[in-house]
Amino acid sequence: MSKTLFQSVLIVAGFSVLTRFLGFIFRIYLSRELGAELLGVYQVAFSVFMVLIVLISSGIPLAVSKSTAKYRVQGDSGSQSSIVASALVVGLGIAIFVCGIILLFSSSLSSLFSDSRCIYILITLLPAVIASAVYSAFRGALWGAQDYFNVSLAELVEQVVRIAVFALMAEWLFTSLDGASLAGWSMSIACVLSALFVMIVYFRQGNRLASPKKYFKPLLSSAAPVTGVRVTSSLIQPTIAVLFPAMLVLSGYTAEQSMEAYGMAMGMTFPLLFLPSTLVGALSFALIPDLSTSIAKHEDKLIASRVLTSLAFALFVSALIIPFYMGCGQEIGVFLYDNPSSGIYLSRAAWVMIPLGLSNITSSILNAFNLEVKSFINNIVGGIVLLLFVLLGSGSMGVDALIFGFGSCMTITTLLNIAMLRRHTCGKFNLLRPLLLMIGFIIPTSLLSHWVYNLVAFVMPDFVALIFGAGVGCGSFVMLCWLFRLVDVTGIIVKFKRKKSKKPA
Numbered sequence: 001m002s003k004t005l006f007q008s009v010l011i012v013a014g015f016s017v018l019t020r021f022l023g024f025i026f027r028i029y030l031s032r033e034l035g036a037e038l039l040g041v042y043q044v045a046f047s048v049f050m051v052l053i054v055l056i057s058s059g060i061p062l063a064v065s066k067s068t069a070k071y072r073v074q075g076d077s078g079s080q081s082s083i084v085a086s087a088l089v090v091g092l093g094i095a096i097f098v099c100g101i102i103l104l105f106s107s108s109l110s111s112l113f114s115d116s117r118c119i120y121i122l123i124t125l126l127p128a129v130i131a132s133a134v135y136s137a138f139r140g141a142l143w144g145a146q147d148y149f150n151v152s153l154a155e156l157v158e159q160v161v162r163i164a165v166f167a168l169m170a171e172w173l174f175t176s177l178d179g180a181s182l183a184g185w186s187m188s189i190a191c192v193l194s195a196l197f198v199m200i201v202y203f204r205q206g207n208r209l210a211s212p213k214k215y216f217k218p219l220l221s222s223a224a225p226v227t228g229v230r231v232t233s234s235l236i237q238p239t240i241a242v243l244f245p246a247m248l249v250l251s252g253y254t255a256e257q258s259m260e261a262y263g264m265a266m267g268m269t270f271p272l273l274f275l276p277s278t279l280v281g282a283l284s285f286a287l288i289p290d291l292s293t294s295i296a297k298h299e300d301k302l303i304a305s306r307v308l309t310s311l312a313f314a315l316f317v318s319a320l321i322i323p324f325y326m327g328c329g330q331e332i333g334v335f336l337y338d339n340p341s342s343g344i345y346l347s348r349a350a351w352v353m354i355p356l357g358l359s360n361i362t363s364s365i366l367n368a369f370n371l372e373v374k375s376f377i378n379n380i381v382g383g384i385v386l387l388l389f390v391l392l393g394s395g396s397m398g399v400d401a402l403i404f405g406f407g408s409c410m411t412i413t414t415l416l417n418i419a420m421l422r423r424h425t426c427g428k429f430n431l432l433r434p435l436l437l438m439i440g441f442i443i444p445t446s447l448l449s450h451w452v453y454n455l456v457a458f459v460m461p462d463f464v465a466l467i468f469g470a471g472v473g474c475g476s477f478v479m480l481c482w483l484f485r486l487v488d489v490t491g492i493i494v495k496f497k498r499k500k501s502k503k504p505a
Contacts, residue, residue: 015152020275022159026166027271031337033170034179037256040245040263042180044113045121047241047266052129054234056095059227060087061140063219068144078210084141084202086212086219091133099126114245114255117180124184128191135195138202150201154194162190229376236383241266244390244402251395265399268333268342270406272325273353276318280357304425310361311418311431316481318357319438323473325350326442327449328466335462349403354435355410362417369424375417382413434486441480449473 031039064087071079102109102122110119135154142151166186170179245258253261325332326347333343359382366375389397389405397404418431453469460468 011148011152015156019152019156019159022156022163024271024275026159026163027267028336029163030166030179030183031268031339034183034263034267036260036263036268036339036342038178038180038259038263039267040259040261041115041117042121042183043263043266044115044238044241044245044259045118045125045180045184047238048118048122049125049128051231051234051238052095052098053132054230055098055227056091056129056132057136058230059223059225060091060219061136061143062226063087063222064137064140065144066222067218068141069146072145079215080141081208081210082212082215083219084137084207085209086215087137087140087223088134088209089212090216090219090223091136092130095130095133099129102126112242114242114249115259117178121180121184124181125187127188131188131191131195135191135198138195138198141202141207142198147201147205150198154198154201157197158190158194161193162186165189226372229372233376233379233383236386240386240390240402243387244394247390247394248398261399264339264342265345265402268337268339269345269349269399269403272332272346273349273356276321276353276357277360280314280317280360300425307365307421307425310365311358312434314357314361315354315431315434315438316486318353319442320474320477321470322350322353322442323445323449323477324470325353326446327451327473328453328469331453331457331462331466331469335466345399345403348400349407352403352407352410354438355407355414358414358431359410359417362414362421365421366417371420371424374420378413378416378420381416382409382411385409385412437484437486438477438481441477445473445477445480448476 030042034042064083067083068080071077071083103126106119106123110116113119139151139154163186166182169182169186241262245253245255245262248258248261249255329345329347329350330340330343333346334340337343363375363379366372386405386409389401389408393401393405449469449472452472453465456468457465
């Protein structure tokens, strides 16, 4: 990969790691403040909110970034200004319309949720939807200008503000508002401030807005397909948020127990599974424009090399912390959330990180090939499997239905994506050997991680014991991968730094 791509990945990854770390700390704090039941109520409302965010923030910034990059090459600053203005008008129009519908029919919409508190929490998140429309337009312009620093900094600012606002509101207003409502308002305030941040950066760089009249059609023609695909795909999450608690209630759970189970799964267990996605996502973010350039130049060998390197990187990163999760899952749940059940589910769900990481990177690569619609179909097929697990297995399996359903969903999506990549790149991408070896390594290293934790916990605090368990479990996994030549850190760094790849990884 090129040196520019390597530097972009470093910038995005550095900010992403810091932002995700702060978000992780906030998640722990939020879980302890709200408890499993109220956290479940918040997660249901948040899943609907995320569909609205995808509607505003998926196709529009991507279309603006592509157009901005094209107009910059052409030296057409007027068109750059107009495309941003058109994105601002379209985004705000959609956001205001959607928010108005929710406010107008809030009483009717509340009947869709198993808990009436969900609709009020959703209302507290609506200002964030409007702010995201502003954010998306200016973010797309900065992204198209390859200003990764300020784009990443804006996300960090949003996270910091969200944590600070929630902490202040919880300290002074907790007697009048419940924690879930505070979380909603803190999210809205953070989104407003991050939107102001990217807007200020945009204008301070000498950019401006111009008449958008002639640019609505090209913007919508570029943004609509991507938005439609991603919104449809994102509907799976709120569908699960409504169905899973309902199926638990039908099987004998109380409404409170169903929300507690959902909160424990989606608010405590699953966020830990997404931690490796920070590095995989950073690679995906920088890989798309770089890979698109190689596709345009028909550099077939270079494309195959980059795809294979990306898949291998995603596989290794996704599997790296599985030994720690499997070996010390229950202890992690107790330490982070004071909830041993969430830790037990973490141990059972750790394997999901492998297909999750591969699904993320393969979907991004397919996007670079302009195969968003086919990637969307693959996601829908996987989503149907997840829905079947929830509908048929929730009563007997409980949270395990979500775990195995999500893992099966990601596995099927990954296999379909890889098959599609093979057809479009003529590459074999044989990951079976490293995958099987890594799975074999996970079992002994997870047992070693558990044994080391128990040994150290006799004489040291739990936090120190967890650090030792993580270090030994993950370290021994890396050592085995190195001994079997599955990972070459030096080679990867050298390859990233090369301006041109000389041979496939």
